[in-house]
Amino acid sequence: MxxxxxxxxxxxxxxxxxxxxxxxxxxxxxxxxxxxxxxxxxxxxxxxxxxxxxxxxxxxxxxxxxxxxxxxxxxxxxxxxxxxxxxxxxxxxxxxxxxxxxxxxxxxxxxxxxxxGYERPAFASHIPTRIGMCLVLDMGANLSSSGEQLYQFGQLGQALESSLQRNPQVSLKLLNIATEAGTGQDQVQAADALLRADPKLNYLGYVEPQEVFDGQTDIVVCDGYTGNILIKSGEGVSKMLAQRFNEDLQRSDLMPAQVERIMQAWQFQFDPDRLNGAFLLGLxxxxxxxxxxxxxxxxxxxxxxxxxxxxxxxxxxxxxxxxxx
Structure with missing residues (x-):
């Protein structure tokens, strides 16, 4: 509707x-x-x-x-x-x-x-990073997830991204507040242990939010509450930067046509509208x-x-x- x-x-x-x-x-x-x-x-x-x-x-x-x-x-x-x-x-x-x-x-x-064999689906979608795109799941289907469910999201995410990129060695990381061992919530630590124990996964450990946007992994796994905040914060910052960038360009000595070309290039990479649509993965x-x-x-x-x-x-x-x- x-x-x-x-x-x-x-x-x-x-x-x-x-x-x-x-x-x-x-x-x-x-x-x-x-x-x-x-x-x-x-x-x-x-x-x-x-x-x-x-x-x-x-x-x-x-x-x-x-x-x-x-x-x-x-x-x-x-x-x-x-x-x-x-x-x-x-x-x-x-x-x-x-x-x-x-x-x-x-x-x-x-x-x-x-x-x-899978318990719950996860919303999965790509977000832009400094060097390309990153698949994030879950983005809001499950407000909380057990360690086992986060592990299953990792399996699903690697299967999807490997299929899309035709590359079995896409990198997978787990979103956390720090990268040191023993940090984070109990379910995150439980998921970390399960992901590390699976030899079929190219799991590389924890990743912090700012590192996601730096392009340090192909896939990020998190619960839906955390993932939803991550992407909506990213969208908000992107819109704010685009608006300020456009305002600064308008005050510059550039011709209107030049400003338009620059903004079109920016929007192509970071426009949230272009990235709309999350795959409900696991069905x-x-x-x-x-x-x-x-x-x-x-x-x-x-x-x-x-x-x-x-x-x-x-x-x-x-x-x-x-x-x-």
């Missing part, structure tokens, strides 16, 4: 993706009474795109205030439930949602199921969480990232890698 900004945002993102990707087909799940008028108002130039945008009626919507048991038992005709059921039934390759993270995780586990299908506050541009990037995952068959490859380890 478009998260905090409503279904109009979803429609704008969907049309932008359909325009750029002629082989793409999208299912738009939500109350027909709310969505049909928006479809009817689509500009004549974009009307042909609607042949590849199919409305799936849902009489209910998951609200942020809804109890998880109410969602599971009484909201089986909600847009989120039906969208995930389409993936579980093989009628859609993936689901993209800007709704409640807790509800999305609970319904995904209920409908799509976990990979064998037997592909589910991607968009920020609830995502605008149409950010949601477009999330849909396109999901399409890339589908075309690369990431979910299937990940399932095979994990199953046959």
């Amino acid at each position: 478009g998260g905090d900004l409503g279904p109009k945002t979803s429609l704008e993102a969907a049309l932008a993706c359909l325009e750029r990707h002629p082989r793409l087909t999208l299912l738009w799940v939500g109350p027909e009474s709310a969505l049909a008028p928006l479809l009817a108002a689509v500009d004549e130039r974009q009307t042909p795109l609607l042949k590849r945008l199919h409305l799936v009626d849902a009489s209910q919507v998951v609200e942020k205030s809804d109890d998880l048991m109410v969602i599971l038992r009484q909201k089986q005709d909600s847009s989120m439930y039906l969208a995930l059921a389409l993936v579980a039934d093989g009628k859609a390759h993936a689901c993209v949602s800007g709704g409640s993270s807790a509800a999305l995780m609970a319904l995904s586990r209920h409908l799509i199921k976990m990979l064998p 037997q299908g592909l589910v991607v969480k968009s920020h609830s506050y995502a605008n149409s541009t950010a949601l477009t990037y999330a849909i396109e990232a999901t399409q890339d995952y589908v075309e690369m068959q990431v979910a299937k490859r990940l399932q095979n890698d994990i199953t046959f380890e």
Whole structure:
């Protein structure tokens, strides 16, 4: 339904993706009474795109205030439930949602199921660093995690990043307040011991938050509470620096065209909108969480990232890698 900004945002993102990707087909799940008028108002130039945008009626919507048991038992005709059921039934390759993270995780586990042997899924996404990109998980699916669950996130993260980079030796580190042995919470120390004991993992120990952005590892493992603070702090600092940088450039002797080129290069590397979309890792299908506050541009990037995952068959490859380890 478009998260905090409503279904109009979803429609704008969907049309932008359909325009750029002629082989793409999208299912738009939500109350027909709310969505049909928006479809009817689509500009004549974009009307042909609607042949590849199919409305799936849902009489209910998951609200942020809804109890998880109410969602599971009484909201089986909600847009989120039906969208995930389409993936579980093989009628859609993936689901993209800007709704409640807790509800999305609970319904995904209920409908799509976990990979064998894994306890909980984790939100995984890439963030920019000084020398490239870094995969962070968990980014908010689990507010707290046991040592065993953090260890499993490490397994999942290395399997995903190795598949994406086609490099089995991607580096893996565990986020902590310090790098010395014996520091951090009990569950972090327990995870450290499990990760060190697994010879299949290229685990290199602890990493501090500032070292993440310095590019000292390919993968960072943490609980969802910590990971969510890490990425949102990074986004806030990035926006602040971009604004101050732009203000300083505007006061400089540079021509407007030069300023625009510099800012475009900056935004390409650090714009949070471009990095929107977290893979709910550990499921037997592909589910991607968009920020609830995502605008149409950010949601477009999330849909396109999901399409890339589908075309690369990431979910299937990940399932095979994990199953046959």
